[in-house]
Amino acid sequence: MQEYKINFDDALARHYAAAMFDIDGTLIGTGAYEFSSNVVEALAALSMKIPLAICSGRRLEGLIEMMEPFFAAAPDRKKAQKNWVLFLENGSMGLRFNPATAEYEKFYQINWPHDTLSMEEVYRDLQRKLPAIFDKVMFRMNECNIGMYVPNRDHYTKKELGTITAALAMGACEALAGFEGHEQVKVIDSGVAAHIIPVDGDKDRGIREFAGILRDERTITIGLEAREILIIGDQPCQGCNDEKLLEGKWGTPFTAEHINPGQHYPIPIFNENGEVLTGPEATLSLLRRVNWSPSMGP
Numbered sequence: 001m002q003e004y005k006i007n008f009d010d011a012l013a014r015h016y017a018a019a020m021f022d023i024d025g026t027l028i029g030t031g032a033y034e035f036s037s038n039v040v041e042a043l044a045a046l047s048m049k050i051p052l053a054i055c056s057g058r059r060l061e062g063l064i065e066m067m068e069p070f071f072a073a074a075p076d077r078k079k080a081q082k083n084w085v086l087f088l089e090n091g092s093m094g095l096r097f098n099p100a101t102a103e104y105e106k107f108y109q110i111n112w113p114h115d116t117l118s119m120e121e122v123y124r125d126l127q128r129k130l131p132a133i134f135d136k137v138m139f140r141m142n143e144c145n146i147g148m149y150v151p152n153r154d155h156y157t158k159k160e161l162g163t164i165t166a167a168l169a170m171g172a173c174e175a176l177a178g179f180e181g182h183e184q185v186k187v188i189d190s191g192v193a194a195h196i197i198p199v200d201g202d203k204d205r206g207i208r209e210f211a212g213i214l215r216d217e218r219t220i221t222i223g224l225e226a227r228e229i230l231i232i233g234d235q236p237c238q239g240c241n242d243e244k245l246l247e248g249k250w251g252t253p254f255t256a257e258h259i260n261p262g263q264h265y266p267i268p269i270f271n272e273n274g275e276v277l278t279g280p281e282a283t284l285s286l287l288r289r290v291n292w293s294p295s296m297g298p
Contacts, residue, residue: 004259005274007267011252012286015293016230017220019046020053020210021283022203022242023066024192025234026256029279030158035069039280042287044073047080050292051214055087055206057195057241059142060095063088064104078102085210090188090241092144092201094209108209110201112144116181122146122196125178130171136164145185145197148172153192161192168194169239190241203245207231211250226250230290232283234258236266256282 021027027039035043046052047070056063063086074080081097086104088095092111095104112119123141126148130137140147148168153161169189176182176196185196211226222228229250233242234257246253248265255266257278269282277285 001276004268004276005270007264008254008270011254011267012289013291014227014252015291016050016252017222017228017293018051018053018210018214019230019232019287019290020055020207020245020251021231022233022235022245023054023056023058024190025279026232026283027280033154035066036280038284040069040073042284044070044075044080046287047074047083048076051083051085051210051218051220053085053087053206053210055091055203055245057090057147057190057193058088059147060088060093085213087203087206087209089142089144090195090197090201091203091206091244092198094206096213110144110198110205112198113181113184117179117184119146122176122179125175126172129175130168137168144201145195148194150192158191165189165191165194172196187239188241188243189239191235195241203233203242204247204250205244207245207250227252228293230254230286231266232256232269232286233266234279236260254282254286256280 086095093109098105138149172187214220215222231251231253233245235242236246246266253266269277
């Protein structure tokens with residue numbers, strides 16, 4: 001654990017120009033559906049200083065509505081909206097705010113590979129092959145992916161949810177293996193849902209797109225590996241939906257939950273007493289101590 005603490009101290013000493021967040025387990029605790037007032041207050045204030053991004057498995061309608069507390073709490077609503085970039089469907093789609101229209105508009109999308117793999121056929125096959133858990137799960141064809149969601153998730157413990165979504169992910173992998181063109185998509189498990197997504201539509205795509213906006217539109221100095229972007233997620237394990245967000249190829253990723261033994265990234269979050277923190281508490285603790293670079297700001 002001492003090695004992790006050294007990594008944390010080194011990363012905390014850096015200066016960051018922007019931040020990107022996962023939602024569940026990172027900004028929202030287990031069993032909750034809304035941001036706490038402490039999270040809203042902290043991120044509304046931060047949105048006045050630096051560019052921020054959300055990278056979530058959620059769809060457009062749900063995420064825009066979910067972001068409203070941050071905009072409403074910000075001293076300057078339009079500045080907050082401009083500073084927040086939204087990455088949906090696990091990074092397959094990006095939205096940024098257009099002040100002229102006062103709307104969030106799509107600036108890229110990684111489509112499901114319809115030409116070689118039928119989303120409709122995969123969808124029907126999942127319902128046919130996963131009858132044992134279908135009654136506990138809602139299947140949905142999203143714009144870029146297929147989502148498998150656990151309704152009323154607050155009725156389950158975190159372990160129970162994880163068991164259901166792990167079974168969904170495994171069943172989806174087995175079902176996909178029978179389709180030609182299956183290598184163009186992959187299955188990820190968030191612990192509260194499972195998704196089948198385009199291979200290049202994962203959360204690391206969101207990091208790269210965000211870095212491009214910072215360099216090209218905000219004229220912020222961002223290196224090739226984009227270490228100037230602070231990233232916080234909670235599930236870096238293989239096959240989980242934060243695996244690519246937190247693997248460390250781009251950005252400086254911190255974990256608000258799991259630690260991958262023997263790996264430099266993601267970096268666990270410690271408090272001032274050297275104790276490892278998790279969940280929204282970890283995120284808020286880190287944000288209070290980070291060095292933000294005014295010279296890199298928007």
